[in-house]
Amino acid sequence: MSKASPHRRVAAEKPRLPELPARRGAYAVVLDAALRLFAERGYGGTSVRDIATVAEVQPATLYAHFPSKAHVLAELVRIGHEVHQQRFREALLEVQPAPRLQLAAMVRAHVSMHADYPMLAVVANAELHALPAELAAPALQLRRESEQLLLEIVERGVRLGEFSVAQPWLAVAAIGSMGLRVANWYTPDLGMSADAVADAYVEFAWRIVGAKPQ
Amino acid sequence: MSKASPHRRVAAEKPRLPELPARRGAYAVVLDAALRLFAERGYGGTSVRDIATVAEVQPATLYAHFPSKAHVLAELVRIGHEVHQQRFREALLEVQPAPRLQLAAMVRAHVSMHADYPMLAVVANAELHALPAELAAPALQLRRESEQLLLEIVERGVRLGEFSVAQPWLAVAAIGSMGLRVANWYTPDLGMSADAVADAYVEFAWRIVGAKPQ
């Protein structure tokens, strides 16, 4: 399949990857091309030849750097989850132990990651199911840990009387969901900074968990 | 590609379609099989032979009822959006003109549709991009109308002093997003009714828009 879809799955135009070791040569251009194509057409809708064409490389060259097409996706999924986890870690390390501030830091990290790396986020989220189990396992593990962490923050907030929400796990699901989707529509062209979107979503998250005014 | 992914994109196990005219014979079993497979593996990850195998039919039989594989997806997308629009219409017809109640009715319709027809919702949302433009256009139109309707309700609520939210369109995006994702995790096995989930999400929506206590 080689045709582009006219209704885009990601608003962002350019693939964006964080700085990497080995960000030179065919490895890098293949990863960039795969990121753009997987985000726009999905894993199953993208052929190795499509990737090679966009990367301006021969199909065989891809196999000099990756064992298979699935491993290209696995690498993108790994990078995406690593960036996400890194932002979570930094957010937690720098924040005061008040649930209200912890929740804000996590939501800000979550949302701004999806706005800063929309294609990476879309691929890591929407194409995870295309990976064989053993390649998907690490990402699924990170995902569970992040969700658990957020749940513990909300539950602690309820226990301390700072939050008021009937089913904390449902609130966590809702907060996570609204952040995920940012990757699909955010682009700097909207005239809104990623930080501004994050600010708005922090306020939404506070409201969802019924955070008392500081 | 014929292998099943172990990490599911939809928690629900069985495909579910609303009552249809012509819900008999090969047309129906093909549509059911395609719904299940597109939801689990995506459009690009599903072959016509996969569909025919699950439907216990020959590949050629599919072409006696659909002009192409894309038209099978288009029909599922059409049905999904029709169900969604129908619930929206009913919700609006039966509700009092108070913004608070209008928002509740819309969110309830949105969420319960995604819980009642999770596979249909996932396919209509996640695989829309795989359709050629002319087949996707009607769905995109309905989508824009629904979003616009929700935005008008929130803006009216703000104008009447019943809601308090800085950027109504961001609130609408957040509310829509959290509802969408319900299709990915909801299953009756959770021991929670679709109505109960809808109730919780109505409360979240009220909080997001800063609805004054009735």
Add this chain to the structure above:
DNA sequence: TCAATGTCAACGAACGATCGTTTCAAATAA
């Protein structure tokens, strides 16, 4: 200094398998 050698990423071509789709005859329903 300069040819000979070793290394390795990239290449063009091709593999068998599977893709979406078509043909057409047999079976079935009216």
Add this chain to the structure above:
DNA sequence: TTATTTGAAACGATCGTTCGTTGACATTGA
């Protein structure tokens, strides 16, 4: 009968992947 639906087989195209080779370049020995 006639009209419709199904089945087995096959079409050319494209799939993911592999093959054997090329060419650029660093290292070597004289």
